Amino acid sequence: MKTDGGSSAAKRRAGERAAEAVEDGFVVGLGTGSTTAHAIRAIGRAVDDGLDVRGIPTSFQSRQLALEAGIPLTELDAVDGVDLAIDGADQVVDDPESAAYGALIKGGGAAHAREKLVDTAADRFVVVADPSKLTDRLHRSVPLEVRPDAHTVTADRVQALGGEPTLRDAERKDGPVVTDNGNLVVDCAFGPIDDPDGLATRLSRSPGVVEHGLFVGVADATYVGTDDGVEVRRY
Numbered sequence: 001m002k003t004d005g006g007s008s009a010a011k012r013r014a015g016e017r018a019a020e021a022v023e024d025g026f027v028v029g030l031g032t033g034s035t036t037a038h039a040i041r042a043i044g045r046a047v048d049d050g051l052d053v054r055g056i057p058t059s060f061q062s063r064q065l066a067l068e069a070g071i072p073l074t075e076l077d078a079v080d081g082v083d084l085a086i087d088g089a090d091q092v093v094d095d096p097e098s099a100a101y102g103a104l105i106k107g108g109g110a111a112h113a114r115e116k117l118v119d120t121a122a123d124r125f126v127v128v129a130d131p132s133k134l135t136d137r138l139h140r141s142v143p144l145e146v147r148p149d150a151h152t153v154t155a156d157r158v159q160a161l162g163g164e165p166t167l168r169d170a171e172r173k174d175g176p177v178v179t180d181n182g183n184l185v186v187d188c189a190f191g192p193i194d195d196p197d198g199l200a201t202r203l204s205r206s207p208g209v210v211e212h213g214l215f216v217g218v219a220d221a222t223y224v225g226t227d228d229g230v231e232v233r234r235y
Contacts, residue, residue, distance in 0.1 A: 044069025
C-alpha cells in the first residue's frame, strides 16, 4: 500500500486516464470530487474534439462542472443504460488477499446516494484515486444520508450496531449539511471494519437511512494516480 500524499498531479493522472476509457456514443456517469473533476474536464476536451457522449451528473457540483466543460447531460431515467461511471472514493481497500478487496467508503461530499444509483447502474464502474486513499482495511467514518425527521432514531440504531454517530455540520453556515436530496448526513465511526458487506446490509435495513457510504462489490477497477503514472487495480 502506498501512503504518500495525494498530490494534484496524481489526481490529474488518475482522472485523465479514466477519461480515456470513454468511447463515442457512451452514456457516462460523472462522479463528484476533486479527482473526478479532472476526468470531467478531460471528457469535455474530448467533446470539443468531436466525441459524442452524454453525461449523468451525480451532484450539483458535477453538473455545474460538466456544463462548464461542454458535456451534454441527461438523466438516469431518460437512458437505456449507463456504459461507464467514473467516481472517486474516500477510502479503497487495496489488499488483494482481503475478501473486501476493492470495497469503498464514499460520501465525503454528501453525494453518495445519487452516486450509488448511477455507479451501480453502469456496465462498468471505475474509481479514480490517489495513493492516500488506499488502505488495508476500511476505517473511516461511514456517511449515512438520513431523513431529517429520523436522524435521532437512526443515531440510536447506529449506536446499537457499535458505531458512534455524528450529525455532519455545514461549513461557513449555521446548521447541518443538507444533501442535494434535502436530507441530512450522519457520519458513523465504527473503527476498523472487518466485514464491510455485513455492515452494509445492517445499515441498509435501518429505517430512515436513505443510503450509506459503503460500496461493496460495486467497483470494477481503481485507477491510482502516482508521481510516475497510473496503477490499475482490477476486481
